[in-house]
Amino acid sequence: MVDTTPPGRALLLAQFPELADYARPSLRLHPRRGHPTTGESSVGGPLLWPVDEPWPTCDRDDHELVADGSGSFGEPVVMACVLQLYRRDLPAGILPAPGWAFPNGTDLLQVLxxxxxxxxxxxxxxRVLWRAEAQVGTALTANPPLNVSSEDLGFDNLAPRPCLIRPETVVDFPPIACLHPGQVDGSGDSGLLLGKLPAHLERACLG
Ligand SMILES: [Zn+2]
Known part of the structure; x- marks a missing residue:
C-alpha cells in the first residue's frame, strides 16, 4: 500500500500563489499500528540501542503530574521511544533538504x-540522537519498560504505541491560524493570527 497526501496544496496554491514563497520540504510519516523491529523505521517501536549504553532517563524536578507537587517522581523517569528513522527509508525526491542532512556520516535518527x-x-x-547503524554493535532486543505513565496519571498517553511508518515527502506551508474562520471578521485584528505569514495573506487564506 502506498500512502500519499491528497493534492490539496495545488488547489491552495492556485487560489493563493503568494504561498509558493513559503513552501518547505517536509516528511509525513504515515504511522500505522504494527510490530516494527529494531532494524526498521518506526514510531514507538524498539530502538537499535547498544547494550552497553545506558538508556536515557529524565531526572528533572519540574514534572507537572506529581501528586505532592514536588515535580519529582522520586526516581529518574525512563524515557519513551518516539521515533526511529533510518536514512535508507527516506523516499527519493526533495530530500535530503537543508536541515534533513544526517550529520557526520550518521544514518539513523532516534528521538525519545x-x-x-x-x-x-x-x-x-x-532527546535526539544521531547514530551510524554500523557502529551500534550488539543491540538491545527490546526497549526497557517505562516506570511512569502519563495515562495512569490522568493525562494523555505520551508513550506512542508501536507503528510502522511509510515516509512520504511533501511540500508543507506555515500554519495559518488555529481559529475557526468565523472568528476572524476581517477588521484587521492581527491578534487572532499566528503571524507565520504576512497578515494579509494569512487573513486571505482564512476566508
Ligand atoms: Zn521528565
Whole structure:
C-alpha cells in the first residue's frame, strides 16, 4: 500500500500563489499500528540501542503530574521511544533538504522523550540522537519498560504505541491560524493570527 497526501496544496496554491514563497520540504510519516523491529523505521517501536549504553532517563524536578507537587517522581523517569528513522527509508525526491542532512556520516535518527508533561511547555522534554547503524554493535532486543505513565496519571498517553511508518515527502506551508474562520471578521485584528505569514495573506487564506 502506498500512502500519499491528497493534492490539496495545488488547489491552495492556485487560489493563493503568494504561498509558493513559503513552501518547505517536509516528511509525513504515515504511522500505522504494527510490530516494527529494531532494524526498521518506526514510531514507538524498539530502538537499535547498544547494550552497553545506558538508556536515557529524565531526572528533572519540574514534572507537572506529581501528586505532592514536588515535580519529582522520586526516581529518574525512563524515557519513551518516539521515533526511529533510518536514512535508507527516506523516499527519493526533495530530500535530503537543508536541515534533513544526517550529520557526520550518521544514518539513523532516534528521538525519545520523557512521557510526562513538564512545567513551562506542558509537554515532554525531548532527546535526539544521531547514530551510524554500523557502529551500534550488539543491540538491545527490546526497549526497557517505562516506570511512569502519563495515562495512569490522568493525562494523555505520551508513550506512542508501536507503528510502522511509510515516509512520504511533501511540500508543507506555515500554519495559518488555529481559529475557526468565523472568528476572524476581517477588521484587521492581527491578534487572532499566528503571524507565520504576512497578515494579509494569512487573513486571505482564512476566508
Ligand atoms: Zn521528565
Amino acid at each position: 522523550w520523557c512521557p510526562t508533561p513538564h512545567e513551562g511547555t506542558y509537554g515532554p522534554c525531548i
